[in-house]
Amino acid sequence: MAFATKRLGKELTKLHGSLPPGIELVSAEGFEEWLLDIKVLDANPLYLNQTYRLKFKFSPSYPIEPPEVTFVNTKDRPIPMHPHIYSNGIICLDLLGSQGWTPIQNVESICMSLQSMLTGNTKNERPEGDQLFVANNRRRPRDIDFYYHDNTV
Amino acid sequence: MDRASKDDAFEVTDSTDWLDTPMKSLAGVDAALRCQVCRDFYSTPMITSCSHTFCSLCIRRSLNNDGKCPACRSPEQEMKLRNNNAMEDLVEAFKRGRADILAFARIPAIPVAPTRKRSLEQAEEDVEDSSPKRRRSGRTKSSSQTKSSQKATVVADSDGDSDYSPEDGTVECPICQRRVKETGINKHIDDGCPDELQAFPHITKPGSSRTGSGYAKSSIQLPEKAIKRPERLPQLNYSTTKDNVLKKKLTDAGLSAGGNRQLLEKRYKEWITLWNANCDATKPKSKGELKRELEIWERTQGGRATASSSTQMGAIIRDKEFDRDAWSGKHNDDFKQLIANAKRKAQAKKSENTSSANTPAESAGTATPDVAPTTPDVVIGDNGNDDPILIEDTPEKPASQKRFFDESNSDPPPSSQYQSKLGVLDKDAGLASDITTIRSVQP
Numbered sequence: 073m074a075f076a077t078k079r080l081g082k083e084l085t086k087l088h089g090s091l092p093p094g095i096e097l098v099s100a101e102g103f104e105e106w107l108l109d110i111k112v113l114d115a116n117p118l119y120l121n122q123t124y125r126l127k128f129k130f131s132p133s134y135p136i137e138p139p140e141v142t143f144v145n146t147k148d149r150p151i152p153m154h155p156h157i158y159s160n161g162i163i164c165l166d167l168l169g170s171q172g173w174t175p176i177q178n179v180e181s182i183c184m185s186l187q188s189m190l191t192g193n194t195k196n197e198r199p200e201g202d203q204l205f206v207a208n209n210r211r212r213p214r215d216i217d218f219y220y221h222d223n224t225v
Numbered sequence: 226m227d228r229a230s231k232d233d234a235f236e237v238t239d240s241t242d243w244l245d246t247p248m249k250s251l252a253g254v255d256a257a258l259r260c261q262v263c264r265d266f267y268s269t270p271m272i273t274s275c276s277h278t279f280c281s282l283c284i285r286r287s288l289n290n291d292g293k294c295p296a297c298r299s300p301e302q303e304m305k306l307r308n309n310n311a312m313e314d315l316v317e318a319f320k321r322g323r324a325d326i327l328a329f330a331r332i333p334a335i336p337v338a339p340t341r342k343r344s345l346e347q348a349e350e351d352v353e354d355s356s357p358k359r360r361r362s363g364r365t366k367s368s369s370q371t372k373s374s375q376k377a378t379v380v381a382d383s384d385g386d387s388d389y390s391p392e393d394g395t396v397e398c399p400i401c402q403r404r405v406k407e408t409g410i411n412k413h414i415d416d417g418c419p420d421e422l423q424a425f426p427h428i429t430k431p432g433s434s435r436t437g438s439g440y441a442k443s444s445i446q447l448p449e450k451a452i453k454r455p456e457r458l459p460q461l462n463y464s465t466t467k468d469n470v471l472k473k474k475l476t477d478a479g480l481s482a483g484g485n486r487q488l489l490e491k492r493y494k495e496w497i498t499l500w501n502a503n504c505d506a507t508k509p510k511s512k513g514e515l516k517r518e519l520e521i522w523e524r525t526q527g528g529r530a531t532a533s534s535s536t537q538m539g540a541i542i543r544d545k546e547f548d549r550d551a552w553s554g555k556h557n558d559d560f561k562q563l564i565a566n567a568k569r570k571a572q573a574k575k576s577e578n579t580s581s582a583n584t585p586a587e588s589a590g591t592a593t594p595d596v597a598p599t600t601p602d603v604v605i606g607d608n609g610n611d612d613p614i615l616i617e618d619t620p621e622k623p624a625s626q627k628r629f630f631d632e633s634n635s636d637p638p639p640s641s642q643y644q645s646k647l648g649v650l651d652k653d654a655g656l657a658s659d660i661t662t663i664r665s666v667q668p
Contacts, residue, residue: 074525075263075286082239082264089241132525135262136290174295175287176261 076134077103083179095183098125105129107144110183112190118153119190125149126186127161128179138173140213141182155195160206162213164199165189238323239264246330255323258316262287262295267316269506271306275299278309281502289498303460308505457504458497463490479512480519488527495522 080103087097098107106128112119129140143151143161151157156164166172167185199205209216240256243249260267262283269281277296279287285303287295294301395404401418413419461474471489472482480496482489499518503509519527553560 074521076525078265079263085239086241089239090244133290136286170291174293174298175283176295 074132076130076132079135080130087179092180092184094187095180103130106179108179108183109149110187112187114191116191116193118193118196122152123149124152124190126183128182135175135178138168138170138177139179139182141168141186142213152190153196153198154190154193155197155199156189157199158202158205159198160209162205162209162216168213242327243330246327248326248330251326251330254319258312258319266320267309267312269502270309270312270316271505272309272312273301274305275301278312281306281505282498285498285502289494303501306505313507455500455504455509457501460497461493479516481523492519492523492527495519495527 084100087100091097094111094113096109098109100106108126108128109123110126111123125144125146127140127142127144131137131139141163143157143163145151145161151159151161158164163186165185167174167177167182240252240259243252243255258266260270260278260280260283262279265280267278267280270278271281271284272278273284273294275294275297277294279295284295284301284306287293288301288303292300292302393404394407396407396410397403398405398410398413398418400414403418405413461471463471468486468489471486471493475482475489475493475496478496480492484492496515496519499515499522503515
């Protein structure tokens with residue numbers, strides 16, 4: 073059995089069994105793309121009563137390489153407002169880049185990191201240059217060299 | 226031991242298995258015996274200089290990728306890895322007992338007491354039945370809950386039992402460890418242990434029968450030492466290694482030397498990783514097994530996985546040995562469709578030209594996203610050499626299925642593969658004149 077498949081199989085049984093509060097598995101057909109819903113659990117007015125959908129894409133080198141994680145915009149699942157989340161759903165977070173990623177992270181831990189990233193945010197804004205980036209970017213998130221400068225989030 | 230690890234490969238076991246049993250605390254034990262990278266029980270655990278433990282293969286792959294410990298991100302080198310033998314013994318012991326303990330833990334609470342008593346009694350009877358030589362009553366009584374684990378313990382003990390001796394009137398020579406007739410032992414020693422195995426071909430210890438009789442001595446006492454341990458392969462400096470040297474290394478190892486330079490490097494790297502991880506193992510696998518593992522890699526991450534992606538595709542088409550006939554045969558329908566599309570678009574453009582003029586940006590348009598995706602096999606990755614995800618730019622698709630952000634017009638063409646493809650078209654079908662038409666058409 074391939075490396076990635078085996079590990080994802082294990083993660084999936086765990087996700088089916090027990091999940092931390094505010095995280096829900098939406099679909100996991102095969103081992104290439106999974107959808108999960110996350111909620112922010114505290115009373116942060118920016119994200120109150122909202123559910124956000126995350127799309128995970130796994131390469132065959134997972135978990136040596138990070139998965140590609142983006143927010144997806146659907147009818148009742150907006151893209152959360154955050155100074156590090158572009159309006160096209162691309163997330164600028166060091167642990168999702170090859171520099172910050174370590175193979176001991178997993179789907180669950182990423183969801184929890186994103187939950188806490190949202191919980192801690194107070195700014196109702198998009199990243200600098202959001203319009204330009206969204207209009208011009210055609211690269212995949214893993215090929216973008218983000219500059220991680222902000223340690224407050 | 227072997228059986229346990231094989232079973233494990235096909236069955237997804239997890240530390241959460243314990244949570245719905247009364248033995249919840251074992252979930253922690255179970256989790257602590259698993260590698261954080263593959264989430265499986267440690268296989269050939271290695272300890273890093275920062276004192277974290279991973280499977281040999283996991284940590285080597287990980288270090289190949291970024292040279293850092295996955296747990297604490299401190300820099301680490303493959304050379305510094307050391308076997309964590311205590312962990313390995315612990316894992317093997319736990320794996321052996323796991324299924325039985327889990328089965329026992331899952332028995333509903335009330336019928337446990339009588340069932341357990343009965344199985345213990347039965348187990349004791351089993352012990353009485355077995356030969357007195359094999360009996361280890363103290364250990365077996367305390368260590369087992371079920372009959373099957375009882376048996377496993379007894380068998381395991383007898384294997385390593387140095388007191389074991391067949392009752393055939395022979396004794397073990399203290400010098401050469403061969404079985405010798407008790408009456409002749411003194412003469413045997415005095416004669417300097419002559420080879421008497423011919424006379425007693427059947428009298429060798431269990432386990433030694435597979436090896437040649439000449440090696441009987443070493444295989445009896447230390448069967449693992451008899452295996453010739455493979456030597457580690459050195460890492461290669463790929464930037465200074467020429468193509469033919471790399472190809473030779475692959476061929477010497479009995480591996481395929483096909484594919485472009487990037488793939489050759491990746492394949493050789495993976496082979497070194499597999500090989501060196503195998504060198505750490507207590508029971509190294511055969512080269513054939515390693516090759517099968519590389520085969521899996523080849524299917525999922527290597528040549529056959531990437532062959533369909535755009536960069537590889539271009540390389541394949543440009544390759545000298547590229548089979549043009551097979552290619553045009555395989556994609557004949559696609560080409561026909563492309564041609565039909567091109568003609569249709571050309572006509573559409575003519576009528577469009579009469580009605581309204583194109584904007585400068587449109588007429589300069591380099592991309593041909595509407596023509597391209599009619600080829601179903603084609604994967605348009607933005608860069609990806611191992612990118613399995615299909616991204617199509619079909620304009621007929623509803624907006625929601627499109628890429629999640631819009632493309633700008635100023636971008637380079639979606640992929641140069643169409644150019645090369647059209648190049649093939651060009652040669653094969655003499656369609657050069659149509660290409661210019663295709664390019665200037667708008668979606």
